[in-house]
Amino acid sequence: MDAVKRYFRSPAAVIGLVLLLLVIAMAASATWLYPRDPLALAGRPLVWPFANPRFPLGTDNSGRDIAAQIFYGARISLLIGGVATAIAIAIGVLVGAFAGYYGGWVDNILMRITEAFQTLPNFVLLLVLVAVFGSTLTTVTIAVGFVSWPAPARLTRAEFLSLRNREFVQAGRTLGMKDLQLILGEILPNALPPVIVYASVVMAVAILLESALAFLRLSDPNVASWGNLIGLGRDVLRVQWYVSAIPGVAILVTVLAVSLVGQGLNDALNPRLKSR
Amino acid sequence: MRILSLAGRRLAASIPTLVLILIGVFLLLQLAPGDTVDAMMAQMGGGDAATARELRHFYGLDLSIPLQLANYLWRLVRLDLGFSSIYGKPVATVILERLPPTLLLMTASLSFAFFFGLLFGVFAARRVNKWPDTLISTLGLVFYATPSFWFGLMAIVVFSIYLQWLPPGGFEDIGNVHTGLSRMLDIAGHLVLPTLTLGLIFLAIYLRIMRASMLEVLNLDFVRTARAKGLDETHVITRHVLRNALLPMVTLIGLQAGTMLGGSVVVESVFSLPGLGRLAYESVVQRDLNTLLGIVFVSALLVIAVNFIVDLLYARLDPRISAEG
Numbered sequence: 224m225d226a227v228k229r230y231f232r233s234p235a236a237v238i239g240l241v242l243l244l245l246v247i248a249m250a251a252s253a254t255w256l257y258p259r260d261p262l263a264l265a266g267r268p269l270v271w272p273f274a275n276p277r278f279p280l281g282t283d284n285s286g287r288d289i290a291a292q293i294f295y296g297a298r299i300s301l302l303i304g305g306v307a308t309a310i311a312i313a314i315g316v317l318v319g320a321f322a323g324y325y326g327g328w329v330d331n332i333l334m335r336i337t338e339a340f341q342t343l344p345n346f347v348l349l350l351v352l353v354a355v356f357g358s359t360l361t362t363v364t365i366a367v368g369f370v371s372w373p374a375p376a377r378l379t380r381a382e383f384l385s386l387r388n389r390e391f392v393q394a395g396r397t398l399g400m401k402d403l404q405l406i407l408g409e410i411l412p413n414a415l416p417p418v419i420v421y422a423s424v425v426m427a428v429a430i431l432l433e434s435a436l437a438f439l440r441l442s443d444p445n446v447a448s449w450g451n452l453i454g455l456g457r458d459v460l461r462v463q464w465y466v467s468a469i470p471g472v473a474i475l476v477t478v479l480a481v482s483l484v485g486q487g488l489n490d491a492l493n494p495r496l497k498s499r
Numbered sequence: 500m501r502i503l504s505l506a507g508r509r510l511a512a513s514i515p516t517l518v519l520i521l522i523g524v525f526l527l528l529q530l531a532p533g534d535t536v537d538a539m540m541a542q543m544g545g546g547d548a549a550t551a552r553e554l555r556h557f558y559g560l561d562l563s564i565p566l567q568l569a570n571y572l573w574r575l576v577r578l579d580l581g582f583s584s585i586y587g588k589p590v591a592t593v594i595l596e597r598l599p600p601t602l603l604l605m606t607a608s609l610s611f612a613f614f615f616g617l618l619f620g621v622f623a624a625r626r627v628n629k630w631p632d633t634l635i636s637t638l639g640l641v642f643y644a645t646p647s648f649w650f651g652l653m654a655i656v657v658f659s660i661y662l663q664w665l666p667p668g669g670f671e672d673i674g675n676v677h678t679g680l681s682r683m684l685d686i687a688g689h690l691v692l693p694t695l696t697l698g699l700i701f702l703a704i705y706l707r708i709m710r711a712s713m714l715e716v717l718n719l720d721f722v723r724t725a726r727a728k729g730l731d732e733t734h735v736i737t738r739h740v741l742r743n744a745l746l747p748m749v750t751l752i753g754l755q756a757g758t759m760l761g762g763s764v765v766v767e768s769v770f771s772l773p774g775l776g777r778l779a780y781e782s783v784v785q786r787d788l789n790t791l792l793g794i795v796f797v798s799a800l801l802v803i804a805v806n807f808i809v810d811l812l813y814a815r816l817d818p819r820i821s822a823e824g
Contacts, residue, residue: 450646468653
């Protein structure tokens with residue numbers, strides 16, 4: 224309960240939470256507010272925002288409702304961000320746990336692989352994956368997750384290194400617990416909180432990665448994604464700059480919200496770090 | 500001498516990483532539908548099966564996968580990256596042509612981000628929890644959350660379309676041929692917006708790290724001693740605090756080198772700069788996997804090189820490191 228109180232004492236964390244709830248509400252209400260396909264033609268192309276009450280945020284190059292695309296885009300961003308983060312954390316925790324627990328040659332090999340992944344620029348690896356496996360919603364999500372695991376792996380490894388010889392682990396060992404039991408049942412629950420907090424960083428980066436991919440038209444073109452809309456707006460940037468401007472603000476707000484919530488959680492759960 | 504042996508050790512340690520990356524990417528590309536010959540045939544507008552078989556034999560594509568991998572690695576050792584059928588040139592030549600704008604952009608962005616990150620970080624730490632600190636930290640958070648391609652587009656709208664101060668894209672003016680100093684100024688003008696765009700997110704990161712490490716060092720005993728000796732505050736900051744607070748900043752350059760290279764793919768596409776990142780994008784769109792693989796190799800080399808330089812710099816800033824070895 225102390226942690227909750229500490230969380231709500233920080234204005235930045237509260238603002239982040241409110242923004243995040245707003246984005247989630249947008250995602251949840253998309254079908255209800257806009258029952259039609261957001262990618263269907265709705266009216267005249269390139270209507271400026273506020274010019275026609277039917278389209279509060281205007282229409283894009285081909286006459287599709289921008290507001291509808293923003294609402295549906297919230298879904299895509301949260302979905303890709305969430306699932307990719309889950310994938311990255313799962314791989315990272317697995318690799319980090321084994322490396323940190325066993326040490327020695329297991330650690331050596333796993334850390335070499337992690338290092339190799341970190342040497343390769345994330346986005347370049349993402350391009351290779353998209354070039355090889357194509358760019359459907361599923362492949363893009365998995366690819367974004369797959370390029371984001373090294374940092375959580377390093378974090379998990381560090382936690383395991385500091386926990387693996389504590390008394391409670393040695394007690395478990397004396398009781399005859401197997402390695403897997405110790406890793407999953409004893410050490411992991413203690414190692415997980417900082418990794419979960421770090422997930423917000425992974426998610427923020429994942430959302431930015433996908434939007435950049437979509438902007439370059441290398442993500443799934445058949446879904447209403449904010450990045451797609453920005454890429455589209457680029458063709459009419461000279462005069463109708465609002466087509467690109469609006470979805471960019473949406474990405475900015477979402478990433479900011481995720482980062483603020485993550486930071487708030489971190490400060491609430493590790494109050495000692497905050498006081499420094 | 501110590502630095503030299505440290506350098507040698509670090510370089511040797513990066514070889515397994517490089518080999519691992521290449522094997523991984525090579526195997527990944529085996530999963531891709533179609534191969535170079537398919538791409539070439541498509542380029543030529545189709546052809547019969549016999550020609551395809553001959554071409555496959557010529558490029559060694561009919562060998563077993565381990566043999567192909569061995570061939571590929573052996574060619575890489577001799578810096579032969581293969582032939583790009585799309586550009587009609589050896590991949591190494593194409594990459595070398597595209598390297599200078601990217602290196603220029605990366606150096607400029609890094610300097611910009613490092614310098615202003617340091618400045619703002621120190622400024623915020625000196626006024627911790629007062630309004631300048633809050634303002635700087637908030638701006639840092641917003642910069643961090645801004646998608647770089649979007650910032651680039653908005654910068655084009657403001658500075659190129661409305662104010663017409665800076666060119667909206669390209670590496671230099673193609674219309675009038677500049678020479679010497681005026682060419683340099685022309686290129687610099689073209690690089691202002693891309694540099695800001697690529698550097699912004701790193702500025703945000705550097706600023707946060709600098710602020711945190713300044714706050715940490717300011718509380719250490721030797722700073723108290725320096726102040727107790729009666730040194731003035733500027734002297735304490737520049738001579739005692741800064742040198743120690745810089746260490747995490749320098750580490751970060753190495754860690755962020757890959758991210759920056761990835762970011763240049765997007766930024767170069769926004770500003771149509773003829774660099775390595777733009778080349779990576781083009782080779783994905785045109786399915787030129789040979790070139791893509793070459794870019795992966797070169798970017799890994801670049802990241803390793805940056806990390807290597809950072810390590811040497813680190814050893815100079817903190818003599819304990821080379822002594823411990």
